[in-house]
Amino acid sequence: MSEAKVRRVVLVTGASGGVGRGIALACGRAGWTVWIAARREREAAEVALEVDRAGGRGHSVTCDAADRESVAGAVDAVVSCSGRLDGAVHNATSGLSPRPCDLAEVPMADVADHVAVSVRGTYLVAAAVHPHLVESSGALVVLTSEAGFEGKAKLPVYAAVKGAQRGLARALAREWGPEGVRVNAVAPLAATPAMSEAFERDPEMADRVLARNPLGRLGDATDDVGPVVRFLLSDDARYVNGLTVMADGASCPIT
Amino acid sequence: MTGPHTAGPLVIGPDHPVVAELAHALGADVDRLPPVQPVADDHAWGWAEPLERWRDRAAAAWAVDAVVVSVPAVVTEPRPLAAVDPDEWTERVEGALATWVAALGAAKARCADGGAVVAVVDRPPPLDSAGWAPESGVADAVEALARSLARSEGPRGVRVNVVTGPGRVLPERIVAPAPSLPTFPGRLDAEVAGAVRLLLAPDASGITGTVVHADCGRSWR
Numbered sequence: 001m002s003e004a005k006v007r008r009v010v011l012v013t014g015a016s017g018g019v020g021r022g023i024a025l026a027c028g029r030a031g032w033t034v035w036i037a038a039r040r041e042r043e044a045a046e047v048a049l050e051v052d053r054a055g056g057r058g059h060s061v062t063c064d065a066a067d068r069e070s071v072a073g074a075v076d077a078v079v080s081c082s083g084r085l086d087g088a089v090h091n092a093t094s095g096l097s098p099r100p101c102d103l104a105e106v107p108m109a110d111v112a113d114h115v116a117v118s119v120r121g122t123y124l125v126a127a128a129v130h131p132h133l134v135e136s137s138g139a140l141v142v143l144t145s146e147a148g149f150e151g152k153a154k155l156p157v158y159a160a161v162k163g164a165q166r167g168l169a170r171a172l173a174r175e176w177g178p179e180g181v182r183v184n185a186v187a188p189l190a191a192t193p194a195m196s197e198a199f200e201r202d203p204e205m206a207d208r209v210l211a212r213n214p215l216g217r218l219g220d221a222t223d224d225v226g227p228v229v230r231f232l233l234s235d236d237a238r239y240v241n242g243l244t245v246m247a248d249g250a251s252c253p254i255t
Numbered sequence: 256m257t258g259p260h261t262a263g264p265l266v267i268g269p270d271h272p273v274v275a276e277l278a279h280a281l282g283a284d285v286d287r288l289p290p291v292q293p294v295a296d297d298h299a300w301g302w303a304e305p306l307e308r309w310r311d312r313a314a315a316a317w318a319v320d321a322v323v324v325s326v327p328a329v330v331t332e333p334r335p336l337a338a339v340d341p342d343e344w345t346e347r348v349e350g351a352l353a354t355w356v357a358a359l360g361a362a363k364a365r366c367a368d369g370g371a372v373v374a375v376v377d378r379p380p381p382l383d384s385a386g387w388a389p390e391s392g393v394a395d396a397v398e399a400l401a402r403s404l405a406r407s408e409g410p411r412g413v414r415v416n417v418v419t420g421p422g423r424v425l426p427e428r429i430v431a432p433a434p435s436l437p438t439f440p441g442r443l444d445a446e447v448a449g450a451v452r453l454l455l456a457p458d459a460s461g462i463t464g465t466v467v468h469a470d471c472g473r474s475w476r
Contacts, residue, residue: 104361109303112349115348126336127339131337147399150399150464151401151405156400156407160352161352161396163397163400164393164396166395168391171387174382174384174385175388
């Protein structure tokens with residue numbers, strides 16, 4: 001089935017800004033229907049308009065990725081309106097992601113927030129989209145991080161939840177493969193508001209991050225990361241399954 | 256941490272037969288974590304306060320040279336993720352992650368300068384992981400936590416590594432081909448404990464941030 005003839009329908013969580021917005025715009029450039037699922041209603045609607053201008057069809061739906069009813073409602077809204085779902089991207093992450101912590105002292109309330117958005121969010125999104133992706137032989141992409149491979153001295157809980165997402169995606173690929181659904185993960189390194197905040201909190205971090213990157217720059221969410229996710233959602237990647245793709249310019253020493 | 260300390264090893268883990276067996280195999284004392292009970296109201300994290308209290312108390316105790324952390328998976332039957340209900344999810348994943356964070360946080364505080372920490376985690380081999388998404392997620396989270404500690408504690412000479420064992424999280428029939436060694440999946444008191452001893456020993460003084468799959472050749476990564 002040619003993608004030029006069928007407008008692919010995808011949902012992206014946490015797409016009201018940052019990497020999620022870049023993924024949405026990259027999918028919009030391919031002419032796809034893109035649902036911006038985010039808690040911030042106004043910002044989500046603005047990104048939906050950007051998707052329109054990029055050549056796709058943008059829609060927005062309010063979604064708290066940590067809340068079962070909210071996720072189920074968002075997915076129901078997508079399928080009710082667009083009639084199908086070909087791909088889903090769980091990109092939303094805790095607002096605490098760039099904030100340093102000490103593993104011996106981190107408040108459990110902060111741990112709960114990280115786990116709720118990233119890990120529970122993966123579970124809730126996966127459970128909600130599964131029947132629709134089976135119907136469309138679609139694909140799920142989970143946004144993880146190089147932190148999930150190599151850990152982070154000052155961001156151990158963030159690293160843990162990103163690692164958990166990799167493990168979930170790898171197992172789901174084996175679980176859903178027999179049903180014709182692919183599951184992959186992407187570990188991006190991109191200039192985002194969260195990365196800017198992390199650099200502000202740790203001024204030496206920018207030097208550390210860039211010094212080991214052979215390309216010498218942070219990725220662009222729309223031009224560098226978004227197309228990788230779009231590829232994994234597309235039929236061009238129909239034999240790619242259970243993989244974590246590093247979209248980080250070879251920054252991470254582990255793959 | 257440079258105050259008074261003992262050689263150890265010390266095992267940190269919940270009151271669980273696996274923890275007791277591992278401690279026995281290592282000749283170690285056990286510092287027991289409080290139980291993480293399933294909760295009636297969805298995702299309430301009612302265990303947060305007891306875990307914080309336990310961690311603060313454990314962190315203030317004497318340092319040891321060798322700390323082993325074991326938080327056994329809540330084993331059920333393999334089940335498709337979409338069929339896992341919220342309470343089961345909370346117990347198998349969120350309770351497990353909270354417990355690992357508290358336990359490794361305490362291990363960081365308890366481990367003396369120049370010492371070693373080993374996390375022992377149930378990990379389904381990738382080939383056999385269908386139906387074990389929760390445990391696969393927790394195992395990879397532990398790997399990232401351990402590597403984070405390897406980075407933060409390395410400057411004071413503390414090494415942090417992971418040993419994985421598959422024996423408790425396998426399907427009834429594993430995927431072909433057969434594992435490399437006929438002893439698969441190995442035993443806690445033999446293959447797993449042996450790998451722990453290896454990583455705690457001075458011979459492993461240059462090894463940190465590493466994951467050793469004590470699964471008889473089932474996982475090569």
